Amino acid sequence: MTDFFLILVGTALVNNFVLVQFLGLCPFMGVSSKLESAMGMSLATTFVLTLSSVASHLVYHLLLAPLGLEYLRTIAFILVIAVVVQFTEMVVRKASPLLHQVLGIFLPLITTNCAVLGVALLTLNRGSSVIEAALYGFGAAVGFSLVLVLFAALREHLATADVPTPFRGAAIAMITASLMSLAFMGFSGLVRL
Amino acid sequence: MAERFDFPGGITPPTRKARATRSPLCTPPLPRRVILPLAQHAGAPAEPCVEVGQRVRTGERIARASGLISAALHASITGRVAAIEDHPLPTADGRRGPCIVIEGEGEDDWLTLPPLDWRQAAETTLLERLDASGVVGLGGAAFPTQVKARIRELHAIDTVIVNAAECEPYISADDLTLRHFAADVLEGARLMARLAGAERILVGIEDDKPEARQALEVAREATLAEAVPVEIRAIATRYPSGGERQLIKRLLGREVPSGGLPADVGTHCHNPGTLRAALAAIRDGVPLVERVVTLTGEALARPGNVVARLGTPMGELLGFAGLDTQALHRLVMGGPMMGEALGELACPVVKATNCLIAATRSELPDPPPEQPCIRCGACEEACPASLLPQQLYWFARGREHDKAERFHLFDCIECGACSYVCPSHIPLEQYYRAAKQTIRAQRREAARADHARHRFEFRQARLAREQAEKEARRAARKRAAAPATRPPAGSDAQSAAPAADLRGLRIAHSAARAAERKAEKALARAAESGEADPATLEDLETQLATARENRQAAEARLQAARDVEEKPS
Amino acid sequence: MLETLFDADLVTAVLALVGLAAAFGALLGFAGERFRVEGNPVVEKIDALLPQTQCGQCGYPGCRPYAEAIGEGEDINKCPPGGETTIAALADLLGREVKPLDGEAEATPRVAFIREEECIGCTKCIQACPVDAILGTARRMHTVIADECTGCDLCLEPCPVDCIEMLPRDTGRDAAPLPPGPGHRPVLPTPAWRTALIASDRPSSSTEARHG
Amino acid sequence: MTTPSLGEVSRHGLWSNNPALVQLLGLCPLLAVSSSVVNALGLALATLLVLLGSNVAVSLIRHQVSGTLRLPAFVMIIAAFVTCAELLMAAYTFELYRILGIFIPLIVTNCAILGRAEAFASRQPLLPSATDGLMTGLGFGAVLVLLGGLRELFGQGTLFVDMDLLLGPAAAGWGITVFPDLDFLFLVLPPGAFFATGLLIALKNLIDDRLERRRQARLPDRPRETRRVRVTGTIR
Amino acid sequence: MNAELPRAMGRAALGLATFALITAGSVALTRDLTAERIADNRQASRHREVAAVAPAGHDDRLLDHVLSRPAAPMFGFEAPITLWQARAGERVLGVVVPVTARQGYSGDIAMVVGLDTAGTITGVRVTDHRETPGLGDRIEARKGDWIEQFTGHSLTSPPAGGWAVGQDGGGIDALTGATITSRAVVAAVHRTLEWFETQPGSLLAPPATGETP
Amino acid sequence: MSLMHTDQTAPRRPASTTAVMGWLLVATLPGIAALTWHFGWGVLTNLGFAAAAAIGLEATMLRLRHRPVAATLGDNSALVTAVLLGAALPPGSAWWLILIGMVAAIVVAKHLYGGLGHNLFNPAMVGYALLLVSFPGPMSLWPSPDGLLSPEARPLGEALHQLAGLTSLETRDALSGATPLDAFKHKPEALMASEFWADSPLPDGALAAWQQVALAWLAGGALLVYKRVIGWQIPVAMLGTLTLVATLLYAGNPSHQGSPLFHLLGGAAIFGAFFIATDPVSAATSRRGKLIYGAGIGALVMVIRPAGAYPDAVAFAVLLMNFAAPFIDYYSEPRVYGHPTATRGIRVDVDKEAR
Numbered sequence A: 001m002t003d004f005f006l007i008l009v010g011t012a013l014v015n016n017f018v019l020v021q022f023l024g025l026c027p028f029m030g031v032s033s034k035l036e037s038a039m040g041m042s043l044a045t046t047f048v049l050t051l052s053s054v055a056s057h058l059v060y061h062l063l064l065a066p067l068g069l070e071y072l073r074t075i076a077f078i079l080v081i082a083v084v085v086q087f088t089e090m091v092v093r094k095a096s097p098l099l100h101q102v103l104g105i106f107l108p109l110i111t112t113n114c115a116v117l118g119v120a121l122l123t124l125n126r127g128s129s130v131i132e133a134a135l136y137g138f139g140a141a142v143g144f145s146l147v148l149v150l151f152a153a154l155r156e157h158l159a160t161a162d163v164p165t166p167f168r169g170a171a172i173a174m175i176t177a178s179l180m181s182l183a184f185m186g187f188s189g190l191v192r193l
Numbered sequence B: 001m002a003e004r005f006d007f008p009g010g011i012t013p014p015t016r017k018a019r020a021t022r023s024p025l026c027t028p029p030l031p032r033r034v035i036l037p038l039a040q041h042a043g044a045p046a047e048p049c050v051e052v053g054q055r056v057r058t059g060e061r062i063a064r065a066s067g068l069i070s071a072a073l074h075a076s077i078t079g080r081v082a083a084i085e086d087h088p089l090p091t092a093d094g095r096r097g098p099c100i101v102i103e104g105e106g107e108d109d110w111l112t113l114p115p116l117d118w119r120q121a122a123e124t125t126l127l128e129r130l131d132a133s134g135v136v137g138l139g140g141a142a143f144p145t146q147v148k149a150r151i152r153e154l155h156a157i158d159t160v161i162v163n164a165a166e167c168e169p170y171i172s173a174d175d176l177t178l179r180h181f182a183a184d185v186l187e188g189a190r191l192m193a194r195l196a197g198a199e200r201i202l203v204g205i206e207d208d209k210p211e212a213r214q215a216l217e218v219a220r221e222a223t224l225a226e227a228v229p230v231e232i233r234a235i236a237t238r239y240p241s242g243g244e245r246q247l248i249k250r251l252l253g254r255e256v257p258s259g260g261l262p263a264d265v266g267t268h269c270h271n272p273g274t275l276r277a278a279l280a281a282i283r284d285g286v287p288l289v290e291r292v293v294t295l296t297g298e299a300l301a302r303p304g305n306v307v308a309r310l311g312t313p314m315g316e317l318l319g320f321a322g323l324d325t326q327a328l329h330r331l332v333m334g335g336p337m338m339g340e341a342l343g344e345l346a347c348p349v350v351k352a353t354n355c356l357i358a359a360t361r362s363e364l365p366d367p368p369p370e371q372p373c374i375r376c377g378a379c380e381e382a383c384p385a386s387l388l389p390q391q392l393y394w395f396a397r398g399r400e401h402d403k404a405e406r407f408h409l410f411d412c413i414e415c416g417a418c419s420y421v422c423p424s425h426i427p428l429e430q431y432y433r434a435a436k437q438t439i440r441a442q443r444r445e446a447a448r449a450d451h452a453r454h455r456f457e458f459r460q461a462r463l464a465r466e467q468a469e470k471e472a473r474r475a476a477r478k479r480a481a482a483p484a485t486r487p488p489a490g491s492d493a494q495s496a497a498p499a500a501d502l503r504g505l506r507i508a509h510s511a512a513r514a515a516e517r518k519a520e521k522a523l524a525r526a527a528e529s530g531e532a533d534p535a536t537l538e539d540l541e542t543q544l545a546t547a548r549e550n551r552q553a554a555e556a557r558l559q560a561a562r563d564v565e566e567k568p569s
Numbered sequence C: 001m002l003e004t005l006f007d008a009d010l011v012t013a014v015l016a017l018v019g020l021a022a023a024f025g026a027l028l029g030f031a032g033e034r035f036r037v038e039g040n041p042v043v044e045k046i047d048a049l050l051p052q053t054q055c056g057q058c059g060y061p062g063c064r065p066y067a068e069a070i071g072e073g074e075d076i077n078k079c080p081p082g083g084e085t086t087i088a089a090l091a092d093l094l095g096r097e098v099k100p101l102d103g104e105a106e107a108t109p110r111v112a113f114i115r116e117e118e119c120i121g122c123t124k125c126i127q128a129c130p131v132d133a134i135l136g137t138a139r140r141m142h143t144v145i146a147d148e149c150t151g152c153d154l155c156l157e158p159c160p161v162d163c164i165e166m167l168p169r170d171t172g173r174d175a176a177p178l179p180p181g182p183g184h185r186p187v188l189p190t191p192a193w194r195t196a197l198i199a200s201d202r203p204s205s206s207t208e209a210r211h212g
Numbered sequence D: 001m002t003t004p005s006l007g008e009v010s011r012h013g014l015w016s017n018n019p020a021l022v023q024l025l026g027l028c029p030l031l032a033v034s035s036s037v038v039n040a041l042g043l044a045l046a047t048l049l050v051l052l053g054s055n056v057a058v059s060l061i062r063h064q065v066s067g068t069l070r071l072p073a074f075v076m077i078i079a080a081f082v083t084c085a086e087l088l089m090a091a092y093t094f095e096l097y098r099i100l101g102i103f104i105p106l107i108v109t110n111c112a113i114l115g116r117a118e119a120f121a122s123r124q125p126l127l128p129s130a131t132d133g134l135m136t137g138l139g140f141g142a143v144l145v146l147l148g149g150l151r152e153l154f155g156q157g158t159l160f161v162d163m164d165l166l167l168g169p170a171a172a173g174w175g176i177t178v179f180p181d182l183d184f185l186f187l188v189l190p191p192g193a194f195f196a197t198g199l200l201i202a203l204k205n206l207i208d209d210r211l212e213r214r215r216q217a218r219l220p221d222r223p224r225e226t227r228r229v230r231v232t233g234t235i236r
Numbered sequence E: 001m002n003a004e005l006p007r008a009m010g011r012a013a014l015g016l017a018t019f020a021l022i023t024a025g026s027v028a029l030t031r032d033l034t035a036e037r038i039a040d041n042r043q044a045s046r047h048r049e050v051a052a053v054a055p056a057g058h059d060d061r062l063l064d065h066v067l068s069r070p071a072a073p074m075f076g077f078e079a080p081i082t083l084w085q086a087r088a089g090e091r092v093l094g095v096v097v098p099v100t101a102r103q104g105y106s107g108d109i110a111m112v113v114g115l116d117t118a119g120t121i122t123g124v125r126v127t128d129h130r131e132t133p134g135l136g137d138r139i140e141a142r143k144g145d146w147i148e149q150f151t152g153h154s155l156t157s158p159p160a161g162g163w164a165v166g167q168d169g170g171g172i173d174a175l176t177g178a179t180i181t182s183r184a185v186v187a188a189v190h191r192t193l194e195w196f197e198t199q200p201g202s203l204l205a206p207p208a209t210g211e212t213p
Numbered sequence F: 001m002s003l004m005h006t007d008q009t010a011p012r013r014p015a016s017t018t019a020v021m022g023w024l025l026v027a028t029l030p031g032i033a034a035l036t037w038h039f040g041w042g043v044l045t046n047l048g049f050a051a052a053a054a055i056g057l058e059a060t061m062l063r064l065r066h067r068p069v070a071a072t073l074g075d076n077s078a079l080v081t082a083v084l085l086g087a088a089l090p091p092g093s094a095w096w097l098i099l100i101g102m103v104a105a106i107v108v109a110k111h112l113y114g115g116l117g118h119n120l121f122n123p124a125m126v127g128y129a130l131l132l133v134s135f136p137g138p139m140s141l142w143p144s145p146d147g148l149l150s151p152e153a154r155p156l157g158e159a160l161h162q163l164a165g166l167t168s169l170e171t172r173d174a175l176s177g178a179t180p181l182d183a184f185k186h187k188p189e190a191l192m193a194s195e196f197w198a199d200s201p202l203p204d205g206a207l208a209a210w211q212q213v214a215l216a217w218l219a220g221g222a223l224l225v226y227k228r229v230i231g232w233q234i235p236v237a238m239l240g241t242l243t244l245v246a247t248l249l250y251a252g253n254p255s256h257q258g259s260p261l262f263h264l265l266g267g268a269a270i271f272g273a274f275f276i277a278t279d280p281v282s283a284a285t286s287r288r289g290k291l292i293y294g295a296g297i298g299a300l301v302m303v304i305r306p307a308g309a310y311p312d313a314v315a316f317a318v319l320l321m322n323f324a325a326p327f328i329d330y331y332s333e334p335r336v337y338g339h340p341t342a343t344r345g346i347r348v349d350v351d352k353e354a355r
């Protein structure tokens, strides 16, 4: 139990995917200018990340490893991810067109959210069980969602600030991310993975 | 003083009332010339009903109410109408607006209406009289009292509140009104209680006005026998207890719902001056031509309260009180918290003028330059509406109107308590006012756009219908011209297509019919509820017309297709 | 070369992945059919944000077609009557970047006004008006219903005698400017009685912005 | 969509629509692998190759894939390129392969690559697509190397250390120590990566701003005319 | 629509399968062509690492002399140990043990430790780690000579209690700002030495009795 | 509009931003005095150089941004940042360390965001955290608390030498040491807390000195609360939560965990609670939000202190909660007059769809 908890805390905070591991940065920068879209993106990513983490794990251990095809893992994983994302996209499109419009290009880009493939590959390296893989994916997604949502709130706040012109927009967002990452350094050493 | 109910926040600025309450109420000489703005009340401006050059008597109606919410205007001196033209209005932005100017004859020849007994007269008579007398709220908003008094039609009222809080510094007009006319005020309150069907009267008065309270007690003792009981409750002095929402909360513990009216919680709130004016209009037949105005400020040698004729140029009135123009630094109409700084001495006294402050520079210094907000939270502690003023400020500055609304911008009563305490001297409520006006303008534009779209859709539908009908006629003509000719060999392919089409058309037709019925229902519902304004109704009518056109177009097309269908058979 | 091609390893690899892909493909095909969406409901929302002037300055015949185009990816900065406000609202709705307006913003809202004494009643303007804001019949003078007119000026061109002009529309008193901001004093009216008294006595600093 | 000129494609990829500074795509490798020039250069080259290859391949098959399958198909192409690149690197530049580690498979998910495939190559013929791939790759790589240089120089006080891993023994002596004893960990650690990128973006904005102002100054004052199409009538 | 469903599914399946065929085929082909070379590279790289710490004078065929030992969790070897003998002809000069230091600052640290017959360290190298650049990564020989300080030490030098970083009262310098990493490395080396003690002679047995690959 | 302003009457509250900042500076005096008394002239050299750097940087940035320089400098906020950062740094820091910290604080954390009132993160703590991460060595070396007047005390001249970077604390190893939190954190795991204290590697009187400094900060904090420069919410919530978590941990494992009192007084908790966490600009705004914000800081401090890599976690905890503050603001709005319940959070797109 504590192990599972540690995995969650470890992935969500200490080795936060976005701020410490540098994964999933594009959606982090791209979908964070509005809190609403950030929340939508968080949900979508959490879903995709957890699901694809488990699916990749299964594909690897049930298909690739028995056949000695480890080197095909990248292709196989990315296929799994793309399919999960595509599937999610269709469902979201049907269920909430506005969310779909808002997430726009970012929903397909969850495919290329490195975090998703990153989780799949990192779980492999850690040699975890299915449950651990799911937790790992979920923890990573929670970490991603947490910083994404907080960052979005921060950026909304920033929208009213009197930022010097060259820094408006992406530049100050990057610098904000830098300071956030600095703050997250405080968690370093909390849980060793 | 422990009170049962209270509102959060509030401030206690220095009251500075003493200078003007030392001397009794007095009447300045009649002005030679009065300027009466047509728009000195809430709602639509009044419409002049006199000609230039016409002689008018004091109390004679010179402009009539126009529209649902509006008020009549009366000559406040006897003389000739010199002009109907634009004059500076008593507003901070120095706007000009249409006014009726009366050149006085020096005498006071009254034209009053016949007295009425308010206990006996029919309610409609009373309301008509209020309407005819141009009585509006004298507490600040100048809302037509007649409209307000119709409350019974929509709401059940149990309490009439007399708002004698007078919480702003400097102002003592209500204080003096009560000292001199407490009995009239209470009788006015009874009159309102009758109109509203209330069963009690509650007077809320701040504890810094012991004389007024004493006078009220005396008047109350004298009328103990009356059916509607009067209760006088002193409350600790704190700004803005006089805001009706805050007063109601403080006296009764009830909260007026956001966007609602005091009537929604069974109360009806009036200023003492309003009550006295309403009583005068009914009991004595005297329309609203004068009011109590506090003249104060250190640039005045003889501050005090005066009964001033409406339209008196402020300079004249202040001159009467011994204005030292050299020392005058700022002229404020109303209190220092919510009042407006004026740029001219020539502005006339209007119905909403309860106080004129002729302040010296040291008394009300220029506001220091605005500094950045440091989010210190002082404003939040002062806000009587529990808003987060600093957030509203950021949103207003950043023009993030949807977020400002999300943080309840429209619940701000613009009391200025937040600006008062702000260490960065930010004129916060100016930001809110600007944001509110922008939002209102945007809403208006959005409604316009919606309306335009509906009209555009209607036109499209109409054109489509005309087109479809034309085609249907052409098809019919064709059939009539060649009834017997068999279709040529290739017609199989042709007739197959209409058959499929026909089904589609039929579906389209029934959809159009459903849409029409829906639009009809929406219109009927809106019309019945009685709350929709004419613009909305018109909009719904347009939508209904569009649906009709669509249905007719579908019908025509269907008919044409049927005609083609039937032809080969 | 040939034996490499038929290497057992290679064949299993290809077969495994092909099988996986086929299964997933079937899943996607299923979802694609099941969750098919017709049309684009967002267009409605975009349309609601456009000013509905129907003027065609965006390059589309009316607001709705432009709304549809935006839904397909067209730029959001092509509507001059809507101006910055509309662009901001669209950017907000669609999560896109705000762009400067492509074209000239209109200074104030306007309405058409027909000089009735000059009107010959040709009805050309009526046909041009997208919102039926012009009243009149053939050979009778025409007039514009100011409340309905969107100010698109489409009626100007067809008029053979040039009797239509655009006048600024009264938008009510909604122009309360924001205070000048940090570093400045709030704007209060200049006391006229002072200037009237002695010109040199005017308090010069009272309303001016104070820098440094 | 019309086919833009090659010059335009190049300008877009290198500057005005630079994936790293403007589109903010491909940030993960950008930030993660830019701690020294050599890492940056290695990844830049690998990314460039994959981008070029995938753009070409996607452009070639652009008429063959339908809606639902587009995404999976594209990523599989990219993944194939990446895996091949990985295998080839392991075979021929093993040390570099070990250093870049996990980030090689992650090239697959470099958003910039799929972004280009989706936004450009899937709609354009071969030549523009190839140019776009090349130029975008170069633009991305340039930023990557610049960032690497910046962080290496101000974080560790050195430049071009270990270039031999990438360029062979000839480059062994390239490393120079500019600021001895400098150890400004901030730049080496994640926060510094974000920070340096933010500064680069601001710098680009500043340059753009200057250029624009200069261009404006050169332009004669010409009132912009409003385009109008006078279309009314029924819209269906 | 229902009739459409199987058709659509079939089409999609076929399409994706085609792509899988092409991509997997090309990857598998590349892999077939490079597999050998990669294996060679791995081997060579491993050899370089091992050679760097092996006692001097060996015959450069380190990776050919493999020994296996059962796991020894007490000493931090959680999996069976595969180690290499350094020989000069028939003479065994020492061994090279692959060691994993747990509890590094961010994850495990893989090392190789070379020991001569006397149990004296002939070298330590970090082969894989994820420590912080600029801090923990100074354990790499390329980035600093910290790791060299182990050479020449043995279980008894520094004496008991000295096998710890200075902060913990031991005699080994820690990297400034990276005590955790240092601590982990020191502990792992120390345990390896202790484990070596428990394997009297057998690791150093001459080739005849030693396992052959 | 409100034509009256506070300067005329307010009961205790300072009437202008300048005065608010001024009172904050006054309130730091007891703490600074105590620090100087125990840790020597290095405290003052820190503060002096930090203040000079702050004013220089602030003026430069204002000029670059074309903002009124003199008027804005007068708001004292840069000075506050300088004093707080200067007091947090190890006494006798070198000029370059202070300068880098001030650049991070004033240039990056404050002016890149638009200056006073706009910054999202606490500038002083940004500077501090950046230094801590970048230069763990110099940042963890505190001089031993010899007292200003004792014979071992280093003279002002030496402090100036250190400021100039000519000598560093490291070269005077014998006289320097870690902070109590640092030392306690790095005690060997087997060692019991009691054994640690019995044979502490800390210089004599270090813990007592730290506790006295903390109490001096508390006195300053009390002044701030009395002058209503700060509300009570943040300090109370932060210290309350910190004590609570520390007590729980201590109750769970008294032999290895520091006591609640140790956590309260042994580090920068008090200083942080009254002077740092209360920075109004970067904190949550509503009263309820401030409670959440303060509690978050307290909890984070007690998560990071025992388990994380950095011994004193106040800076990071403050930055982390700065990061969360805007989000907290969305969810902590008080109930507004006339509304049946408080509105919390944002309207997710469903509403907009209905609009």
Ligand SMILES: Cc1cc2nc3c(=O)[nH]c(=O)nc-3n(C[C@H](O)[C@H](O)[C@H](O)COP(=O)(O)O)c2cc1C
Pocket (backbone or CB within 6 Å): B042, B137, B139, B140, B141, B142, B143, B147, B148, B149, B150, B151, B154, B243, B244, B245, B261, B262, B263, B269
């Ligand atoms: C039926 C009814 C409708 C009212 N409608 C309005 C209104 O639309 N606007 C308004 O300002 N006041 C309206 N009032 C009057 C308010 O209750 C209130 O007395 C007035 O706005 C002045 O309040 P204030 O000075 O606090 O702003 C209405 C009153 C009644 C009884």
Ligand SMILES: Cc1cc2nc3c(=O)[nH]c(=O)nc-3n(C[C@H](O)[C@H](O)[C@H](O)COP(=O)(O)O)c2cc1C
Pocket (backbone or CB within 6 Å): B136, B137, B138, B139, B140, B141, B142, B143, B163, B164, B165, B166, B167, B168, B240, B241, B242, B243, B244, B245, B269, B270, B271, B272, B274, B275, B338, B413, B414, B415
């Ligand atoms: C902040 C604020 C303070 C007010 N103070 C008073 C006051 O002291 N006395 C008063 O009669 N009305 C005051 N009003 C106006 C009342 O809200 C309300 O409009 C008035 O009592 C209605 O009575 P009337 O229609 O007779 O004017 C204040 C309004 C606000 C917003």
Ligand SMILES: Cc1cc2nc3c(=O)[nH]c(=O)nc-3n(C[C@H](O)[C@H](O)[C@H](O)COP(=O)(O)O)c2cc1C
Pocket (backbone or CB within 6 Å): A185, A188, A189, D189, E105, E106, E131, E132, E133, E135, E136, E137, E167, E174, E175, E176, E177, E178, E179, E180, E181, E182, F133, F136, F137, F140, F186, F309, F310
């Ligand atoms: C971002 C970051 C990375 C760190 N990386 C390491 C590391 O790789 N190895 C290590 O031992 N300590 C690392 N530390 C430092 C530890 O947290 C801790 O401060 C240090 O080990 C204490 O050692 P000292 O007593 O020598 O300063 C790192 C700290 C930070 C903030």
Ligand SMILES: Cc1cc2nc3c(=O)[nH]c(=O)nc-3n(C[C@H](O)[C@H](O)[C@H](O)CO)c2cc1C
Pocket (backbone or CB within 6 Å): B374, F020, F021, F024, F077, F078, F080, F081, F082, F084, F105, F110, F115, F116, F117, F118, F119, F122, F123, F124, F125, F229, F230, F275, F276, F277, F278, F279, F280, F281, F282
């Ligand atoms: C109560 C209070 C606490 C403050 N705390 C800090 C602080 O911790 N760090 C800081 O840089 N400035 C602090 N300031 C000063 C000021 O808010 C700071 O310069 C702004 O954050 C810069 O925009 C404080 C100000 C006040 C009134």
Ligand code: SF4
Pocket (backbone or CB within 6 Å): B372, B373, B374, B375, B376, B377, B378, B379, B380, B389, B390, B393, B418, B421, B422, B423, B424, B425, B426, B428
């Ligand atoms: S009182 Fe003024 S400075 Fe303080 S939070 Fe409110 S607006 Fe900002």
Ligand code: SF4
Pocket (backbone or CB within 6 Å): B382, B383, B384, B385, B386, B387, B388, B389, B411, B412, B413, B414, B415, B416, B417, B418, B419, B428, B429, B432
């Ligand atoms: S003006 Fe508005 S925000 Fe300010 S205190 Fe009054 S109600 Fe609150």
Ligand code: SF4
Pocket (backbone or CB within 6 Å): C050, C051, C052, C053, C054, C055, C056, C057, C058, C059, C060, C061, C062, C063, C064, C066, C078, C079, C080, C081, C082
């Ligand atoms: S320019 Fe704007 S108002 Fe005119 S038609 Fe296009 S969208 Fe409508």
Ligand code: SF4
Pocket (backbone or CB within 6 Å): C111, C112, C128, C129, C130, C131, C132, C133, C134, C144, C148, C149, C150, C151, C152, C153, C154, C155, C156
């Ligand atoms: S009247 Fe003219 S300007 Fe007005 S809407 Fe009709 S066509 Fe446009």
Ligand code: FES
Pocket (backbone or CB within 6 Å): A022, A023, A024, A025, A026, A027, A112, A113, A114, A115, D025, D026, D027, D028, D029, D109, D110, D111, D112
């Ligand atoms: S490269 Fe875009 S999410 Fe990682």
